[in-house]
Amino acid sequence: MPEFARRASASRTMHRTLGALLMMCGIGSAFALDVPMSMAQTIATKGTTQGVPACVACHGAKGEGNGAAGFPRLAGLGQSYLLEQLNAFAASTRQNAVMQPIAKALTDAQRQAMAAFFSALPSTVTAARVPEASHADTGAWLATRGRWTDGLPACIQCHGPAGLGVGESFPPLAGQPAAYIAGQLRGWKHGLRPPGPLTLMVLIADKLSDAEISALADYFASLPTAGSRRPKTEGAKP
Numbered sequence: 001m002p003e004f005a006r007r008a009s010a011s012r013t014m015h016r017t018l019g020a021l022l023m024m025c026g027i028g029s030a031f032a033l034d035v036p037m038s039m040a041q042t043i044a045t046k047g048t049t050q051g052v053p054a055c056v057a058c059h060g061a062k063g064e065g066n067g068a069a070g071f072p073r074l075a076g077l078g079q080s081y082l083l084e085q086l087n088a089f090a091a092s093t094r095q096n097a098v099m100q101p102i103a104k105a106l107t108d109a110q111r112q113a114m115a116a117f118f119s120a121l122p123s124t125v126t127a128a129r130v131p132e133a134s135h136a137d138t139g140a141w142l143a144t145r146g147r148w149t150d151g152l153p154a155c156i157q158c159h160g161p162a163g164l165g166v167g168e169s170f171p172p173l174a175g176q177p178a179a180y181i182a183g184q185l186r187g188w189k190h191g192l193r194p195p196g197p198l199t200l201m202v203l204i205a206d207k208l209s210d211a212e213i214s215a216l217a218d219y220f221a222s223l224p225t226a227g228s229r230r231p232k233t234e235g236a237k238p
């Protein structure tokens, strides 16, 4: 890592100039492998001269998120999922006062590079034993069993055992901040977030009461995680 950091820093100025030239010529994608990754690292840790703040200031130095502030973890999420979200913020179909201006200030190529960058960072959350759900625990019960009388599938059917996420399209929920999870479910209910694949999450959110949303958010935020820090009070030092 130090070696990589040194190289990255030594070649940052050159890459920035090169990146700017490439973008002016509109051929940034021809160098999809090298240039955008170092460009992404620069944006993640320093922001851009166009006023984009460093992503790590909110999303954590390792993309691990910030539980106390409700900023989601980005590390290890699907690349196409992350790109969809940045594009949706930029198009204002996903509404959030903080992320909309940031995504709008990034170029298409920069949004692609940021999605690739954060998706390649190792997830800071790993599975641990999930406690048996009791019917009295609304969050755990709905998450692991759903409510079939109402056509509500268990969340873990799509979000994976222990909520760790599945593939590119089903993002992890385990260890994401409770306020963030609840905010997304309410967002779908109120049209503040695009429907996403097959409008699955709109159909699901519509079946949940406000109390159930809070219970589910608390459940996934508090899932036991093994061998890793909870994304809670981590400092955001680049």
Ligand code: HEC
Pocket: 043, 044, 052, 053, 054, 055, 056, 057, 058, 059, 070, 071, 072, 073, 074, 077, 082, 085, 086, 095, 096, 098, 099, 102, 114, 115, 171, 180, 183, 184
């Ligand atoms: C000032 C704080 C802040 C900064 C800086 C910031 N973000 Fe965010 N980000 C947020 C918040 C808050 C949310 C949750 C938005 C919501 O509730 O919909 C978010 C959400 C996201 C999401 C959606 C995650 C998901 O699971 O759907 C992505 C992707 C993202 N940010 C990428 C970035 C990138 C890339 C940068 C840097 C260019 C960045 N953010 C900088 C605060 C920030």
Ligand code: HEC
Pocket: 072, 081, 084, 142, 143, 153, 154, 155, 156, 157, 158, 159, 169, 170, 171, 172, 173, 180, 181, 182, 184, 185, 194, 195, 196, 197, 200, 201, 204, 216
């Ligand atoms: C049939 C599949 C399916 C089921 C069941 C399901 N989800 Fe999802 N969920 C998705 C998909 C697909 C996405 C990504 C949506 C997008 O791309 O906009 C998603 C996204 C989410 C997100 C946003 C994550 C982020 O990083 O922003 C939350 C929160 C969420 N689901 C919560 C739940 C909860 C809670 C349940 C159970 C009540 C549940 N989901 C059940 C398919 C499902």
